Amino acid sequence: MKTKLKFVVTVAMGTSVFLFFALANKQSWQLRSYQPSRAPAPLSRNIFPNGSGDKTTPDEEGARLSRLLQEFTGSYLDIPADNETATSADFTEFQILHPGSVYRVGDILSVLIRAKDMRNREKTYGGDFFRAKIYTERTKSSAPGRVRDFGNGTYGVTFRLLWEGDVTVSVRMVHSSSAVRVIKRVAEGFPFNRSWYQRRYITGNKSSTGWCSLNPNDLQIPEGGGICDFSDSYAGVEWYCQRPEGVACKQSVFHRHNGYLKEHTDLGLTEEEMRYFKFMHRRNGRGLEAIKAEIQSKNSTIQVAGNSSGADEEEQLPSCRPGLPVPVPSGYYRNGRWVSRVCATTRLSPLEYKKCLQNKILDFLGDSTVRQWAEFLAKLLNMENIPVPYFTSATAGPVHYLETEWNITTRYQSHGTPLKTYTWTNATVLSNLARIIDSIPGGPDRVVVVTLGLHFSNHPLSVFIRRVRAVRAAILRLRSREPETIVVIKPPNTTGASFNHLDEWPLFQIYLVLKEMFSGLPVVLVDTWEMTDCQFHEDNVHPTNDVISEEVSYMLSYVCV
Template sequence: MVSGYKASVTRRTFLSLIIAAIFLMSFFCYRYRFQNSLQKILHTCIVPPKEEEAASKTELQVKVDAMYEKLEKLIPKVNFTNFNTTTSGRRSTVSLATPQETYCIGEDLVVQVDTFDHLGNRKTYGGDFIRPRLFSGDLGAAVTGVIKDFNNGSYQVHFPLYWAGKVHVHILLFHPSEGVAALWRARHSSLGVLGFVGKFEQFGKETVANCGFELKENREICEYKDALDEEAFYCYKAPGFPCESLRDMMGYERLKSYLTTAEKEMFQRPNVAVEIPPTFQAVTVTRCGDVTEAPKPKCQPGLGSPFPSGYYYKKIWNPTYCNMTSYKTGDDFMRCLQGKKLYLIGDSTLRQFMMHFTEGIKIAKYFRYHGSGWLDWHKALEAINLEKDLYISYKRHGFPLEHPTFYYFKEDLYTSRQIDRCAGGKDTIIIVSLGHHFRHFPVKVFIKRAFNIRRAVERLFIRSPDTKVIIKTENTRDIYCPVEMQGDFHGYTQYLVLREVFQGINVGFIDAWDMTVASANVVVHPQAYVFESIMSLAFSFACS
């Protein structure tokens, strides 16, 4: 009996131990699951997964951000300490990478650029804004070059050789890398260095209010939003005036700089666009053997645009990828434009086209406009030639527009919306340009506008695939214009955006930046042979 009792007790004790062990294992298991679940819940609430962040953005926002990040990678990560340690154009040097007596057409002339600071110390990083050019003045010939940055203070510039003769290398240090970094930071330190005043009108009464891409005062505002393009600007609501009564707009300089006092020395006149002295004289280029140029197609939309996209010879632009037709006389243009509708949408560099047609070669007459020259340059214009069945329209690209007096604002639709309203067709030509009026604002404003124009062109091609669309990049302008508002570095970043955005679409692409760098243009409205070449390329695309 005793042994049986002991056995029973032993069994109960063993069973209790097993139950306790199972309980403890279950407890730890569930505790781990609970902690893991709690951790996931807290992580989701406090730090949303990156996938969800990306999913909250629209497709357009994702594209804009990606383009911005691509540009930002090109900006040097340097800090300004003092002027003397920045790149000096006068102390830097340009030399031949492979010196020889003569060079051959079809080869590249490669030059080495070594940079030094104002104290004579060798620079150890890159990122300088350099503008290269190869030219023969007596031949009216010029071409730009491709820059390779070794990120150690040295660069190589590759110039393709297209003509025989004595050629000269001309390389400008436009801004040092420290200046590039400062300009990029300043441009994105606010929502623009240009402000706007809107004029509201109601039953003969007027009032004004500040407007812009962002308004910071805690007041009632009017939102003017384009939902399709995801673009908006705002005005403070004028008391007693509905938002719909906005009629006129005026731009003004905010008179606020986002550069430090010390940084501004880099942008004073003697320090902008300084020529880097070459260590050699003119280079001789000859025709070596039987050099035959590969056949090229006629210039037509959809060809894309390499870089360099062409060169001047005898002051005529020669695209490297297509054969351009020369348009000079009224008869030349009328053979292209008779029976056509031409829509010019952009800034004053396209207003220049309208002036050429109406006041220069006089193939059309203004309709309901009696001015001339740059008077009222901001106005929308129409011109007609009834005999030749030609209609020409010029309209601005929409907000923003830099203009120091009030102008009628209601007809300023975004370029994309103007394209959406166009029926298109084989007898319709649309030329678009934008850039100069966007230099005052963060580059994302320009990027979004460029993508929206492309989307509108894609919609146009669905309903009217035979419409001719030409995109003209902005050109270089005055060297000594205010760098934060109108400087060419801002223009260059926008130029890179347009090159990227309009790849792989059936448009004609006028690389006006390349054409004006090659010609050393320093005015906002190119003149003489440069303007003639821009016009010839535009209408080679339009009338192919």
């Protein structure tokens, strides 16, 4: 009897979810003449880090973001195309400034990078993309550094020293400025159509497909057909798909990603340009990825003593709560565990987490990296996967988990298009992220985790900014309805993918924009870029379980105070 009742309840819940998202997406089944009747709510604050309530114009906001990107990613204009002036990882060097100084925990360590070209000549312009960290292998301690491009061939790196002992500096050139020039050229020449997306329409027992894009100009109108406009300006979404002959836009049922343009044949990279990257093997032939070459130094290790006061920095931290200021770096690894510099974190057993999360609902919204969080938590708490009575996919969701004894519910759902899933996915349940957040009641027993970025890396940054603005407005509305709702922002992490897919140069800019757009708001920032920037594993779009464990543990410190 209990089993039958459970099945009926599950079906009812699933059917309700299906009907909700079907109705929510009904407005998208229109032709190009459709104009949304509801505009986004005005934002009540600007993006400046002091979190003031003063309004700012779009031009002022754009100028602030431009200065931010200029400061930390340098100037990439007018990079010469001459191969001999390409930056050489073999000749480029870094040096520790004041290497003979007495360093203590809490001090700032400064490093200077001097870029050199293939002829061992000093570079006179910037644009190289470096990543840097300090580490102690013996104790599995590490921390990220902040690199600044001075625009003249030199780069400054600063680290905060956070533990005692021998500390080694590591600097990697992810991309030379020549590689960045190629990435910029490709991004400008192919702003929307480097990724292929498709829509499948069902008419009776027949199906037909059309190509999709964020820009209708990329799509040819098929003979006898048209273009369906699935855009949603309220949610900051632009999305267009070909409509084959004889079908209506409302008959669009499935979505999928169907590959990328090839670097050599489609994007027009020359053999010389391809040398700026490292070749990688993949199913459909060779591809390109960042070189990520280690930069050498005559002296890369220093000795760090304890601080003079003997005080433990962790003991001075406040309890974890949303809206706390985030220092740089926000934390570091010690003995393989992430140590927050924002607040005093807690580590609990699975049973203690169950007690803490009793009667709570956690929404994990975004891409597969936050799906990893939902899956990790479900395994940790021994939660049951609740099936839904309609076709969906693990990539897009919705996926629901339930822990019956303590009444803990979690959900994973994707952020909507552009969604890079090779599996045909039910388009009728692909809602846009701002609307998903609007549908959440909120309250003290609700945790909403949001990530955005990875699926936008080979589209214009303006597309991402427009989407983030709408998501931020939805979060402000949620917080206005229920101020006790805990909202967690998860930036993208470092990756090991190809430059045409998940390259770190555009992802780093996405990371900076996301941090800036949510600075000063009463939300939780789990800085997964920093947590993977200095990890002891190879970069991977899907980090290893021990890294996911640290990310989830840190997030739960704001829930289980």
